[in-house]
Amino acid sequence: MSLYQIKSEALKPFRDLQNHQLHASNSKIGSKSSFSILPSTAVFLLIQGGLTLLLQYFTVELIFLLPRYQFSLFGLVCGFYxxxxxxxxxxxxxxxxxxxxCGGEYNxxxxxxxxxxxxxxxxxxxxWSKRWHQIFREIWVSLAYRPLRSLMRNKFGPxxxxxxxxxxxxxxxxxxxLYPFWTPGEQFLFFMLQAAGVILEKLLGQSKLIPHNMILSCxxxxxTFGFLYFTIPYFLNPYIKGKP
Incomplete structure (x- = not known):
């Protein structure tokens, strides 16, 4: 082992400590009081209460009597709820x-x-990739995205x-x-439709005929929400049927 390696190994604990202190310092800079999250929580609580009062008037029979466009709109409201x-x-x-x-500090x-x-x-x-909940993100990435990306060259497969x-x-x-209300393939169809929409976006994004700045945010x-409007009934049907 060279003298440089000996010095490097000897000083490693101090470097690690310094990096940890730097990270802690940076975290401290971005920290706020734990109570800073309560105002937004209160807003969501009010919305939750209002939607709960609204949705309790919808029975299963009434929901499935709604015209298709109203049923889809109801589905979006349920998704938001x-x-x-x-x-x-x-x-x-x-x-x-x-x-x-954390001593009342929120970062x-x-x-x-x-x-x-x-x-x-x-x-x-x-x-789906950034804004909806990411609870299963690591699972999906580890079990599906990374293995398929290593096997396939195109970005649609993963x-x-x-x-x-x-x-x-x-x-x-x-x-x-919810077995009594399970329709085989209904959930799977919903996610396959989402996949088709995402792949279509990737294809359009790759096309030289459609400039990226042509599609405005609005x-x-x-x-996005038009697509979800037409497809969300497939996802919500069993949950609505199983509504107490």
């Missing part, structure tokens, strides 16, 4: 955790929110693999939890 419930739980968890474990880079304002999505890719895996998982969830927003 699902997000709101998860937002409230997530924010309360962050509040109490940072209060008890958004260390305590991630489940959602990233999905209503601002300007594409399906943006919606994305398709993630949606296939997600579709299978949701089919299993409905089969086990058009992207209408495309």
């Amino acid at each position: 699902m997000q709101v419930n998860m937002e409230v739980g997530n924010r309360f968890l962050i509040f109490f955790s940072t209060l008890c474990l 958004k880079d260390e305590w991630h929110l489940l959602f990233n304002e999905p209503w601002k999505s300007t594409s399906l890719t943006d919606f 994305s398709l693999g993630v949606f296939v895996l997600s579709g299978i998982m949701h089919e299993y969830v409905i089969w086990t939890a 058009l992207g927003w209408f495309w």
